[in-house]
Amino acid sequence: MPDRDRLLRIYETMRKIRSFEEAAVALFERNKLRGSVHLYIGEEAVAASVCSALTDKDYITSTHRGHGHAIAKGAELSKAMAELMGKAAGYCKGRGGSMHIADFEKGNLGANAIVGGGIPIAVGGGLAEKLKGTQNISVSFFGDGASNQGTFHESLNLASVWKLPVIFICENNGFAISVPVEQSTSVGDIAVRAGGYDMPGVTVDGNDVLAICDAVDAAAARARGGGGPTLIECRTYRWKGHWIGDPEVYRTKADIAAWMEKCPINRLREYLIEKKMSSAGELDAIEAGVQKAVDEAVRFAEDSPDPDPAFVMDDVYCEAGGSNR
Amino acid sequence: MSIKTYAQAIRDVLAQEMRKDPRVFVMGEDIAEQGGVFGCTKGLLAEFGPERVRNTPISENTFVGAGVGAACAGMRPVVELTYVDFAYLAMDQLLNQAAKIRYMFGGKAKVPLVVRTQEGIGRGNAGQHSQSLEAFFMHIPGLKVACPSSAADAAGLLRTAILDENPVVFVEHKALYASKCEVPDNEDFSVPFGRANVLRAGKDVTLVATQYCVPKAVEAAKLLESEEIDIELIDPRTLVPLDIDTIIRSVEKTGRAVIVHEAHKTGGIGAEIASQITEKAFAYLDAPPERVGAKQCTLPFNLGLENAVIPQVNDIVNAVRKALYL
């Protein structure tokens, strides 16, 4: 059961993600952002809760819908926003954009624009920590669509056979772009697929911070203790289209409205106030602080220079000679 | 110096580097008890144990991806892809992930991953176990590509690959595993990437050959010697980085170039090298650069058919004559 401090941190993280993405939408609409921007709004509870169980030494791999994971894993909003705007000060010097934020110092091995592409990499992170003999773990975030990729099945199998400290977090938001999960996926609960790979699989309400924390805490304890991997399916919903500008022919406004009723941020807010763990004033203050930070991040990003094309060929290869031994 | 086979040379460097650096480990199909289908990891399990010598399930994309992740997380994995033909299954992890991570993430990440694989003919394995695919890896920025043609180069280049901070596709050739030559015993012996080997100096035609085509080119050069044609034979040894300067200097001297490889001629590395020669040494050319590569059909099973498809000594000799307008 997460304590008050952790819940307040999760609350703040969810607010950060929400405000950050709202700011991104505004920038996109003002034509200050280019490219595909995939929004996480509505799903914030998953990243915020899962990452609340991790340290900077634990790894995550993320997806094309990765802003939430990056922020939950400790990304600085200013550098993240600068990257969305393709600026030199961004996490990837403007080379990655919205779909490719990585922050190796915080253990974020990167967002991935290939569906399922990050899952084996997370397995590799877990393998590295096992070989090093640490208690660190590795978490892979991916969607319901990725659970139909070969890498998902191969990775679950490999992590299970080798008992690697990996947690597979399937964010089931109901759609692979436009295709409903029922049309593409053989099972109702994706978590049951864990059974095929001899690991625990649980399905939780992905908008319920407490439920996610419970599941991830158990999985993390198992992984850190050498017990091997776990698959957690978080049922949630994205309020926005697959990307900004998605015509959204595959669902109705009523569907969306119903899910907006289940807003994970409001839900935690009500819980904290009801349980007298916090007050409206305290939570409003957190929100105000977050909004200020996001505004500053936008200003920072807008004021940052574009990367100099003179350096476009930098970093194709690491020039350092040999390993550091 | 010791006389070693190509396979032994690879095995010894793996063992030496694993002894020196606990971050180095190997994984792949059949590499533990079996010691690899081609014997390149024999004995490693006994010395280093099952944590560092790992048999993988037949999940190429995922175990290559696990290598990518482990490299990002500070290890120095050496992953064996039994046949390069299986690389197609792992292309996402090789080309979309390993190759791009450093650049795409702003230059902060290092991916010191070696993917050892082998290609080419030599076992009568037909269309899905005999291909030569190095051009794929050369095409995508971010990967380095080595392709040794001798035991000594295999040893020296593999050490450089393991010490390199970049992902390296290390392409061996199955017909070379039993070939022998002197290999330095020095455990720091390495061959730098991007430095071609001039196997033979000559003045008439520059012959560029890789891998199993190198011994064929040596033979062709001997035959041509009897016709008083003096071949300069160059093995680039690594395709990324490519030592084009050595090739250009040679072509400036000879005015003629023949590039031979076992991969399909269309879109092969010969196309790239020929283009660079034409761009950089046009005024020195007395003839268009000639390419010799596999015919544009799937590699067939029957030995006679296989021989008809891949370059033979005679094809090299004829290409040289053609370059000389003979």
Place this chain on the structure above:
Amino acid sequence: MLQRVILPKQGLQMTEGTITRWLVGEGQACVKDQPLFEMETDKFTVAIDAPESGTLLKIIAAEGDTVPVAYTIGIIGNPGEDVGQLLEQIKAEPAAGGASAGNEAENPAPPRAGRDSRRFISPRAERIAKEKGAKLDGLQGTGPHGMIVERDILSLESTVKATPLAKKIAAISGEDISRIPGTGSHGKVTSRDVESFCAKEKSGGRDTLVPFTGMRRVIAGRMSASLQTAAQTYHRVCVNMAQAARLRMARAGRGEKISVNDIIVLAVSRALKLHPIMNAEFTKDGILLKGSVNIGIAVALDEGLVVPVIRDADLMDLTGIALASKSLSEKARSGALDTAAYEGGTFTVSNLGMFGLDEFVAIINPPEAGILAVGRIGEKPVAVNGEICAAPVMTLTLTYDHRIVDGAPAAKFLTCIKEYLEDPYLLI
């Protein structure tokens, strides 16, 4: 009265001929029964006389064009006479130049300037031919479809074995060296052979007195004065020109024609800035260090040697030097330079590399302190990192006035030039 010049049929089998040379330029006067142009048939080369006296108003078929017999190849008339109407008429004529109205159905072909005059040559052969100054006219290539390849150029050269000096003298004398019998080892043509051949050609065995022309007299006076007054001695150095060649190629790739000499002049001008003692003059009051760097470039003319001056070469970039040099030597050859263009030099560069000389010693052009003699660039073995390889090597010989400069500073100056030439990117 306009008069057509036609390609005359010479012999029964002749159907077409190639204009090899117009002996009278467009707009120039021609005289009846005096040679007007040369043509080549499949059997021979022949000079054809003008059919009328007058002015050659229009050349229709250019040198190198292959034309059917009886085709109109030019128009003769009075100066200023309008050829427009006749030209229109000729163009409209379907027959072979309209020389014979009865032939209309035959020979409709226009001059085949396209394919026949286009020479197919490999890039390498073309480069080598240019370097060697080889004449390609009539050379039959042995490459595919008759393409000229390197070996064709080399065989052209190897048919005549001659010493470099013999070649140079032959070139200066305008003699075809292949006509000169050689008396050296293996029949090699020596300078003596060329000299005696030339003498015989010109005199039929008798001695000939060539009176001094103005230029000859000036050169004679200056050169003997130079040797009598300046204390001349020299240094020599070999230079690897590989990088300079690359620079030329790089510029050529941008469409810019840079000669080796231009790069040398650039290097010399920069070296003079660093070694002002070489940019000096011996006067009775002391050594005068010159304020400008004006480099003379020796240009060989038929009647002698002239040295036009590139002024303030140290302030020019490579492109500027190339343009100045080209313009000066062209003007010098056509006699379009006034005396001022030859004055004020502070140092001279003399290049006989194009005559195949490996190296030579030049005499200082007084009152300058030095002159740099530039030999040809030839492939030579050089050691690089302990390995022998071939490299384009050129020998520079610096003659300097020991009254002004001592051996060591002169050596430094020469080495400085060498370093610039071996890494010319330092210069640009």
